[in-house]
Amino acid sequence: MNRPKAALLKTGKMARLVLCAAMLGAAVPTMALAIGGASGAKIDYEIQGQIGEVQINPYKIAPLTAIIKDGGYTISDASVTIVPKKGGQTISYRVAASRLKDYAGIPVFGLYADYTNTVNVEYVKHYGGKAEKIKESYTIYAPPLYSDPDGTIFQKGAFFRDVKVTKVDKEFADRLYFVNNLAEKSGNGTKVVWNNPVGGALEWNFAPQNFIIDTQGEVRWYMFANPIYDLESIYHGGVMMGFKQNDDGALSWGYGQRYAKYDIMGREIFNRRLPNGYNDFSHSMETMKNGHFLLRVGSANYKRPDGKNVRTVRDVILEVDANGNVVDDWRLFEILDSYRDVVLKVLDQGAVCLNIDASQAGHTLTADDLAKMDKNDHFGDIVGSGPGRNWAHVNSVDYDEEDDSIIISSRHQSAIIKIGRDKKVKWILGSPEGWKGDFVGKVLTPVDAKGAKIACENSKCEGDFDWTWTQHTAFKIDSKSKGDIIYVSAFDNGDARGMEQPALPSMKYSRAVIYKIDQKKMTVEQVWEYGKDRGYGWFSPVTSLTEYQPDKNSVFAYSATAGADFNVKSGAFTTAPNPFINEFKWGAKEPSVEIQIMNATGYQAMPFNIEKALSK
Structure with missing residues (x-):
């Protein structure tokens, strides 16, 4: 059966798109999620713990800081401990309620540079009229130190x-x-x-x-x-x-x-x-x-x-x-x-x-x-x-x-x-x-x-x-x-x-x-x-x-x-x-x-x- 040239071209494009999608799907399983798909837009990056994503250097000028986002929950009574390197100095602090609102999450300060840090957090998660006390650890890599070169x-x-x-x-x-x-x-x-x-x-x-x-x-x-x-x-x-x-x-x-x-x-x-x-x-x-x-x-x-x-x-x-x-x-x-x-x-x-x-x-x-x-x-x-x-x-x-x-x-x-x-x-x-x-x-x-x-x-x-x-x-x-x-x-x-x-x-x-x-x-x-x-x-x-x-x-x-x-x-x-x-x-x-x-x-x-x- 003879088909119009335009239809053949359209069919060819569709076939190539399907083939490309199949190849991408095989190579990168989350690609479809990133562009939406039948289920709509989704978050497809790594989320640790029970609340939200980790944002490293959230305001662009402090690379050894991060925010563990609250994930839409109300959280309270938060505290943070940066696990030190062997023989190192522990940094541990309680987070004020106002800071949790400022950052929409838990602020993390004191990460080691060019190092995979373990960050222990405690907080109370409020949802559906219930309050649950949570203890968990996050693994956060922080980048190397950097300073603009002066050539000296x-x-x-x-x-x-x-x-x-x-x-x-x-x-x-x-x-x-x-x-x-x-x-x-x-x-x-x-x-x-x-x-x-x-x-x-x-x-x-x-x-x-x-x-x-x-x-x-x-x-x-x-x-x-x-x-x-x-x-x-x-x-x-x-x-x-x-x-x-x-x-x-x-x-x-x-x-x-x-x-x-x-x-x-x-x-x-x-x-x-x-x-x-x-x-x-x-x-x-x-x-x-x-x-x-x-x-x-x-x-x-x-x-x-x-x-x-x-x-x-x-x-x-x-x-x-x-x-x-x-x-x-x-x-x-x-x-x-x-x-x-x-x-x-x-x-x-x-x-x-x-x-x-x-x-x-x-x-x-x-x-x-x-x-x-x-x-x-x-x-x-x-x-x-x-x-x-x-x-x-x-x-x-x-x-x-x-x-x-x-x-x-x-x-x-x-x-x-x-x-x-x-x-x-x-x-x-x-x-x-x-x-x-x-x-x-x-x-x-x-x-x-x-x-x-x-x-x-x-x-x-x-x-x-x-x-x-x-x-x-x-x-x-x-x-x-x-x-x-x-x-x-x-x-x-x-x-x-x-x-x-x-x-x-x-x-x-x-x-x-x-x-x-x-x-x-x-x-x-x-x-x-x-x-x-x-x-x-x-x-x-x-x-x-x-x-x-x-x-x-x-x-x-x-x-x-x-x-x-x-x-x-x-x-x-x-x-x-x-x-x-x-x-x-x-x-x-x-x-x-x-x-x-x-x-x-x-x-x-x-x-x-x-x-x-x-x-x-």
Whole structure:
């Protein structure tokens, strides 16, 4: 029988489709399910346990997290335990009811990288008016660690994987430490500078390396920043810095022209551009109890008294509310003396914060050098006096709600300074050299434990007392402070100690230090220090942190750029730094914890509280 050509073609197509379907069905039994079929759309991927599927890295930026979805059931009373590797650290936590709703399931934190993890969960499943208590295990493979390459010799074998654990006392064995490190500069970044108006710190651009380690040195969380970060973008690049764990457990920080807040699973709470009048966030984002934030930024356009318009450098503190509206600012070039240059002239120009230039090691500036900057209109992220240059380099800001004031750490003034809401200086913790006018009476007087004045000559004092030098971080210890008596922690980096460079670089040292300040008597007592006896091996020329931890009545320190090897003949670093994590019982002379991160440029670190993040 002759059939129309069209019908034959149709029949042939149908036969081929049937044959292909049969072949696919034989090779991949679930293919028909994936495209529906007679029974309709179905889920055909693996489901473990009694509730729902497992989503690894659910928000794209935290690869060592997962969510075990609730499967449409109502679940409650959930808890999670990550079974450790042999001899490893157990991570176990209860999940708050609100978190179960946030994630539509059970959040899993602390997976080992490139490892098939066993995750034990307990929960109550509610369905059909019944409640059933469930205990089960899930098998979850987490991917390897990854960091964008920078092409340097320092990166080989690093990528935050080489961690040396020297000491962990039993009471600190459950610690998790959040580490904020930076990759080396690379050809992919540092290509853009502001020129309208001139100045600013836009060229300051390092890719992030943010991670959490346990006390065995294992990475248990890290940030895959690429979805929210672009090294080549003006408005999505910069240096991720100023991390804080908020009271709600989430992380806040800033980078370049942005400031952000995300929870530990990677869920975005906000990620905003700086308000238009401000630029170049770095170093510090402080969370206030009223939900506001203090950001260390620069002015996007300031007209100097000489009529020149500039972008200023690290000398403005901005307060924004929870919705990002500007509340107030502290324009430090109008509050302090931006032409106090005594510290600027003794800084080691080889290490000006993260602008480390080995070829300039040991070099300092002269009065002529500073004068030429003004004469030649040199502005930007350079050490120099006056607005539009890096005269202040504020690297931390803390809020004291007792008197509605801020406490700042100014590296390039080697001073910790308290300033009120009225923009008036309350006190200055630092060498009296170079301060003029009303500032002279604001410098605190050193005293001993009995309140007797310590003899000082210019920048050097008798006994154990010392000022801080190019310090990083200055935080009030709220639980130890009362009224006019406050305690302040700081990391004294130690460059230009005593307002001079030592005869040999190996004579430099850093300190973690705590001061007791009587704000009424205008005195300061040094009550604790660590690091002087460790000498050059613990010396961090830049970055670092010291901060009190109320949960264990301890002091945490991160000597973040210690231990870099330097070849004097070639004038180059032969290794990256090898930062130290230390934690001390209150008043202890030796640390209870020492962990060293090898081949890494560190910025800051802090203990991380998983209960705050997921159990509250």
